[in-house]
Structure formats: structure tokens, C-alpha cells
Amino acid sequence: MSKLRVNCFTISLDGYGAGPDQSLNNPLGVGGENLHKWMIKTRSFHQMIGKEGGTTDTDDEFAVRSFENVGAWILGRNMFAPSRGEWPDDSWKGWWGPNPPYHVPTFVLTNHKRAPIEMEGGTTFYFVTDGIRSALEQAKAAANGNDVRVGGGVSTVRQYLEESLIHEMHLAISPVLLGSGENLFAGLDMVKLGYRCTEQVATANALHVTIGRV
Template structure:
């Protein structure tokens, strides 16, 4: 069965996965973009956004690994859209433009129905209204022998953690303090849930931790 993985999810030193006051102008919240300095300069990220060049090294290796072997994705609604409540129409088509970097089925958790959305490059968004287990079941059917990447946000990851459904987490801890925002581990006892730190990899711009559920 396909594994459910969190890969390259970035948090601040004080544990926040996004800053406060997320909006269209600040999709990662105020200060949230500064979390991702380890990623945005890499060759892998440049390729994702259609740019040439980029840095190689540890961060790029881990960024590339985070994209490899993924057969399906699960996203919280905030990772797809800044819109809250019922969908006013189908105008909004995601943060990444017409050719998102997923290139496989993506299951978006939402309370409001919306038809599936086919994009360029093989990305197909499905909007799941009956909860995290239903999204995981559908993603497992689509992924086959490949892995499922749980992209976030923090509240979505917490839901899957509480149900002990995540097999492995790769967290990138950025050396900044946000002070407020969306805390990844609010109300979470990783030790009680059976997770342990298996690997630590420092880089010039972050420290990477791999947590595995026993």
C-alpha cells in the first residue's frame, strides 16, 4: 500500500508552518515566505517554476527527493486557494498557474463541492468533501505502488498525525522566529503517537529532520 509522507515541510524555530494573517497577498502569512529560503534558491525549485540554474548541494538533493516517487498528493484547502466558504465560481485554479508542479492526481480537502479540475502537465485536482480518510483512500487508489505526499498545511498534517496515518515526516527547520501563525505541533504529542527522529541533516539554510512512526 502507498505510504503517506510529509516531505520538505518547513517550520520556524518556534514551530510555525505559516505566519499569521494568510491572504491572497500573503499566502504563507506575514513573514511566512522567509521560511523557505532553503528551498527557493535550489535547482529543483527553479525547475518547478520554469527558471534556469539554481543552487545544488544538500538542500537541492532533499528538494529533489521530496518530488521523486510521488503518485498522488493531498492538500488542505488553504494550499489550493485563499477563498473561504462556498466556492463563488470556478475562476480560481490554484496558486501555480495552468501547469502546477504536481503532475499527478491531487486531492484537496474542502467542505464544499466542486467539479474536478484538469490542468496542464497531468495535474488533476479532485475536491474531497467527506474527510481525511476518504481523501487518503482515493489517493491510495491513484498512487498504486508510489507514495502519497501530504503537502499541508499545518492543520491538515495535524489531523493525519492524530490518526497515526503518516508514515514519515521530513521537516525542514528554518533558523527564523515567527512568533505567531499556524503551529505545526499544537496539541500534538509525537512521542505518544509513536514517532521518533531517524535522521538529522544540517545545511547552510536549515536543519532537516526525518521522523518515522514506529
């Protein structure tokens, strides 16, 4: 059965998935880049950005697992563009350049219509204006029996958690404090929503925790 998953979603020790004051020049917010030190050294990340090398350790194993059996993605608008409101033009086609790392149909949540964008490597961005459940229905249909992965950001993951729609969530808890920004769990009662911890593995750079629905 197709699952809705979150993988390699990094948060700080105090629960923030992004720092404050996100912008085009600082897309992860102040201090947010420090969250991802565990990932950027891995072979998987190096391959994503077209570089050789990288580690093949436990951190990389979680990164490899994150791409297995994924047939579609769902992203919040922040994960696609820095702009807000109406689309200023059609020139912006995502953070990743002409060949994004998704390689499958990718559904972007937004309040503003935009035509689909076909990219290199099999990624096509579709823009969904009628909510998270519509995006999930479309993504499941496009995934053709494979899983759907929610890529973020924090607000998007929270919306799916609030509806108990996420089946499995892998978090990488980075040993840093951000103090402010976007908090993943603020106001959410994960126990009442039906979730529990199913796996935990510590490395030098992160505590990997998997949370599943009971």
C-alpha cells in the same frame, strides 16, 4: 507498500508552518516567506517555476527526494485557494498557474463540492468533502502503488498526524522565529503517537529532520 509522506515541510524554530494573517497577497502569512529561503535557491525550485540555474547542494537533494515515487497528493484547501466558504466561481485553479508542480492526481480537502479540474502536466484536482480518510483512500487508489504526499498546510498535516496515518515526515527547520501563526506541534504528543527522529542533516539555511513512525 504505499506510504503517506510529508516532504519539504518548513517550520520556524518556534514550530510555525505559516505566519499570521494569511491572505491572497500574503499567502504564507506575515513573515512566512522567510521560512523558505533554503528552498527557493535550489535547482528543483527553479525548475518548478520554469527558471534555469539554482543550487545542487544538500538542500536540493532533499527537494529532489521529495518528488520520488509520489503517485498522488493531498492538499488542504488553503494550499489550493485563498477563498473560504462556498466556491465563489470556477475561475480560481490554484496558486501555481496552468501547470502546477504536482503532475499526478491531487486531492483537495474542502467542505464544498466542486467538479474536478484537469490541468497541464498531468495534474488533476479532485475535491473531497467527506474527510481525511476518504481523501487518503482515493489518493492511494490513484497512486497505483506509489506513495501519497501530503502537501499541507499545517492543519491538514496535523489531522493526519493525530490519526498516526503519516509514515514519514521530512521537516526543514528554518532559522527564523515567527512568534505566532499556525503551529505544527502545539498540543500533539508525538512520542505517544508513535513517532521518532530517524535522520538529521544541517545546512546553512535549514536543519533537515526526518520523523518516522516507530
